[in-house]
Amino acid sequence: MKIYIESQNQTLEIKFKGKASDLIKKLNEKIKITLESCLIVKNNELVTDDEQLKDEDEIKILSVVSGG
Amino acid sequence: MRAENMNCSFCKDRSIYNNETKYKTVKYCKNHFIKNFEKKVDNTIKKNSLIKNNEKIVCATSGGKDSLTVLYLSKKYIEENKLNSSIEAIVIDEGIPGYRDKTIEDVKKFCKKYEIKLKIASFKKAYGKELEEILAKRKKNLSKLNKNNEKNYKENSENYNKKQGSPCTTCGILRRDLLNKSCVEKYDKMITGHNMDDEVQTALMNIFFGKTDLIARMGPVTGISEVQGFVQRVKPLHMCAEKEVTIYAFLKGFRNEFTECPNAKLSFRAFIRDEINSLGNSREIKQNINRSILEILPKLKKTSKEKSTSKQILKKCISCSSPSALEQCKSCTIAEEIRAL
Numbered sequence: 001m002k003i004y005i006e007s008q009n010q011t012l013e014i015k016f017k018g019k020a021s022d023l024i025k026k027l028n029e030k031i032k033i034t035l036e037s038c039l040i041v042k043n044n045e046l047v048t049d050d051e052q053l054k055d056e057d058e059i060k061i062l063s064v065v066s067g068g
Numbered sequence: 069m070r071a072e073n074m075n076c077s078f079c080k081d082r083s084i085y086n087n088e089t090k091y092k093t094v095k096y097c098k099n100h101f102i103k104n105f106e107k108k109v110d111n112t113i114k115k116n117s118l119i120k121n122n123e124k125i126v127c128a129t130s131g132g133k134d135s136l137t138v139l140y141l142s143k144k145y146i147e148e149n150k151l152n153s154s155i156e157a158i159v160i161d162e163g164i165p166g167y168r169d170k171t172i173e174d175v176k177k178f179c180k181k182y183e184i185k186l187k188i189a190s191f192k193k194a195y196g197k198e199l200e201e202i203l204a205k206r207k208k209n210l211s212k213l214n215k216n217n218e219k220n221y222k223e224n225s226e227n228y229n230k231k232q233g234s235p236c237t238t239c240g241i242l243r244r245d246l247l248n249k250s251c252v253e254k255y256d257k258m259i260t261g262h263n264m265d266d267e268v269q270t271a272l273m274n275i276f277f278g279k280t281d282l283i284a285r286m287g288p289v290t291g292i293s294e295v296q297g298f299v300q301r302v303k304p305l306h307m308c309a310e311k312e313v314t315i316y317a318f319l320k321g322f323r324n325e326f327t328e329c330p331n332a333k334l335s336f337r338a339f340i341r342d343e344i345n346s347l348g349n350s351r352e353i354k355q356n357i358n359r360s361i362l363e364i365l366p367k368l369k370k371t372s373k374e375k376s377t378s379k380q381i382l383k384k385c386i387s388c389s390s391p392s393a394l395e396q397c398k399s400c401t402i403a404e405e406i407r408a409l
Contacts (some may be wrong), residue, residue: 009326039318046084051074058289064311
């Protein structure tokens with residue numbers, strides 16, 4: 001799965017299949033990120049925390065917090 | 069086929085946002101989210117009389133999702149309610165390279181699209197220097213203090229750090245001052261994009277520092293009473309979670325490319341924000357804190373008003389005549405300090 005993390009301006013490639021909220025938990029092990037601090041966009045559509053994600057989905061993690 | 073529990077609570081469309089509380093979960097599709105968000109902001113404006121007829125209003129804008137959202141919705145409110153009020157925008161250019169130059173372009177584009185008059189006020193013009201230079205000068209002052217009194221290095225360093233704080237402290241004082249001085253004569257009211265998360269962070273920071281008087285100034289209408297020399301500030305988004313504002317801005321296309329102030333991560337506010345957001349049920353906690361503040365605010369404002377009347381707490385700054393709790397307001401103290409270096 002390709003994941004673009006907006007706040008870090010970087011793209012990660014990991015193996016993942018499951019709920020969007022579980023993906024955030026997994027990412028939180030590496031970078032500081034919580035469900036409240038991001039929006040999850042799957043294939044250019046905004047999705048909820050309980051959306052099921054597939055390994056082939058393109059994911060963008062957008063930042064909620066202000067930049068300044 | 070999508071499972072039924074993924075649908076909007078109000079129609080059959082796909083849910084894009086779930087508002088979960090201890091007792092229920094309300095799911096919103098794109099259209100119902102926008103409708104509900106706009107209704108919430110409308111109700112906040114109406115309930116607290118944040119925008120009245122025949123007012124000249126200015127919106128403090130940064131180019132971020134909060135200020136663009138509140139600018140758009142305030143204009144919409146004036147138009148839909150057929151008010152004889154006007155709204156313009158102001159942006160402060162602190163001169164932060166790689167950050168403010170980009171966001172100013174975003175504000176310009178937005179204001180052009182929605183036909184809103186925009187004013188740009190800069191640190192350079194007002195204080196003679198841009199932020200980086202101001203911060204560097206103040207740092208130099210610290211070294212000078214230490215050099216003159218090496219024996220008391222530790223004490224000086226600690227006192228000066230307390231006085232100077234993070235870059236955001238200096239920047240915040242000067243920004244607020246410049247916003248006020250640029251608008252107080254011309255406008256009846258200033259709209260800001262502060263959201264619920266901002267309010268909760270501010271309240272907790274004030275509690276941490278024991279500044280209950282500052283909590284009294286919070287709420288949808290800032291201050292404890294109207295003070296001559298201060299433009300009244302109002303916050304139509306104060307009941308909206310930051311995540312909700314971001315979703316609205318995303319759906320409306322107001323969200324610009326993410327740019328972050330290089331100093332933002334150094335602030336105590338950022339620390340408080342990250343700590344709250346890392347709590348499992350942070351949304352509900354923030355809603356509860358916000359609700360609690362709103363419940364005690366009338367009492368705090370009353371007490372604070374009585375205290376300020378009896379002790380004549382607000383004076384006039386000896387340098388600029390703006391209302392100030394001190395002989396000289398903080399921004400004039402900083403301006404004097406950087407001029408002297």
